[in-house]
Amino acid sequence: MISEPPASTVVATDGLVKRYGSVTALDGVSLAVPAGSVYGLVGPNGAGKTTLLGILAGLRRPTSGSVRVDAEEIGVLPDTPTFDKWLTGREVVELAASLTGAPADRSAVVLRDAGLTAAADRRVGGYSRGMLQRLGLAGSVVGRPDLLLLDEPAAALDPAGRREVLDLITRLRGQATVVFSSHILDDVQEVSDHVGILAEGRLRYQGSLADLLVGERTRYRVELGTRAPERLVAALGRQRWVAEVRPVDDATFEVEVTDVDAAERSLVEVLARAEVPVRSIVPHRRSLEEVFLELTA
Numbered sequence: 267m268i269s270e271p272p273a274s275t276v277v278a279t280d281g282l283v284k285r286y287g288s289v290t291a292l293d294g295v296s297l298a299v300p301a302g303s304v305y306g307l308v309g310p311n312g313a314g315k316t317t318l319l320g321i322l323a324g325l326r327r328p329t330s331g332s333v334r335v336d337a338e339e340i341g342v343l344p345d346t347p348t349f350d351k352w353l354t355g356r357e358v359v360e361l362a363a364s365l366t367g368a369p370a371d372r373s374a375v376v377l378r379d380a381g382l383t384a385a386a387d388r389r390v391g392g393y394s395r396g397m398l399q400r401l402g403l404a405g406s407v408v409g410r411p412d413l414l415l416l417d418e419p420a421a422a423l424d425p426a427g428r429r430e431v432l433d434l435i436t437r438l439r440g441q442a443t444v445v446f447s448s449h450i451l452d453d454v455q456e457v458s459d460h461v462g463i464l465a466e467g468r469l470r471y472q473g474s475l476a477d478l479l480v481g482e483r484t485r486y487r488v489e490l491g492t493r494a495p496e497r498l499v500a501a502l503g504r505q506r507w508v509a510e511v512r513p514v515d516d517a518t519f520e521v522e523v524t525d526v527d528a529a530e531r532s533l534v535e536v537l538a539r540a541e542v543p544v545r546s547i548v549p550h551r552r553s554l555e556e557v558f559l560e561l562t563a
């Protein structure tokens with residue numbers, strides 16, 4: 267039976283498999299990208315990200331499985347954008363604009379947004395790797411796509427360029443659905459609302475970033491102005507919302523809780539009853555990097 271994906275997904279694959287000879291690059295990937303989302307695709311080298319994005323872009327053919335892409339205009343940035351080296355940057359973007367029916371003055375705007383105005387009339391054969399990436403980005407957005415597929419859009423960029431890409435993605439929110447891959451997990455955590463964690467051709471997680479980071483448990487790190495008394499550790503351990511109390515050093519310990527609401531109501535009270543000086547109580551949120559390393563280990 268073929269299950270129908272919810273209507274609100276822009277991209278949906280079902281049981282996607284891609285083999286290159288004896289190498290299985292994708293091993294049953296069922297991707298669901300909600301309309302209007304910024305979907306970050308992460309995974310170790312060789313996980314299958316480029317293969318997956320290539321299939322979504324129609325540049326590679328799956329071995330089996332189905333792909334549905336509901337978009338009128340798709341902008342694509344491949345992992346290593348290449349252009350005819352005799353063309354100038356402006357010509358590359360104007361060509362892309364003419365293919366999508368974008369107005370002529372739109373080219374100058376995207377070249378400026380990509381920081382390429384000064385280099386626009388140079389031949390791309392002399393562009394640096396980062397400049398080629400900027401040009402690829404300019405070309406991918408010139409036709410105002412409603413779906414953008416970006417393979418490591420910030421990989422070769424300097425810090426300012428990377429910031430510009432993140433701002434660009436943020437600006438596109440609400441106007442387009444964006445699927446992008448990246449190894450820079452802080453970037454993914456900053457701009458994505460949905461993530462897919464791919465490892466060895468399989469999706470280890472897919473869903474909202476917020477859900478992924480909250481997880482089932484949360485930790486608080488408590489630092490006292492004195493050595494942590496045994497009776498306090500024991501008192502905390504007796505709370506039904508406490509899973510574990512772990513010492514970090516003499517004055518610091520971590521409390522792992524199973525019920526955040528209960529912890530927020532009662533943790534301070536338990537500490538107060540122990541009459542110890544409290545320096546800080548810091549809730550520990552999981553970072554995408556932490557979860558990524560856990561799921562791809």
Ligand SMILES: Nc1ncnc2c1ncn2[C@@H]1O[C@H](COP(=O)(O)OP(=O)(O)OP(=O)(O)O)[C@@H](O)[C@H]1O
Nearest residue numbers: 286289290291309310311312313314315316317318
């Ligand atoms: N054209 C190809 N021919 C043969 N094998 C390929 C080809 N493209 C990819 N592969 C293999 O498929 C697997 C997935 O590769 P892919 O490039 O999709 O990974 P990736 O997640 O994009 O990795 P990276 O983070 O290094 O960019 C790897 O084992 C790779 O060697």
Ligand SMILES: [Mg+2]
Nearest residue numbers: 315316317345
């Ligand atoms: Mg890749």
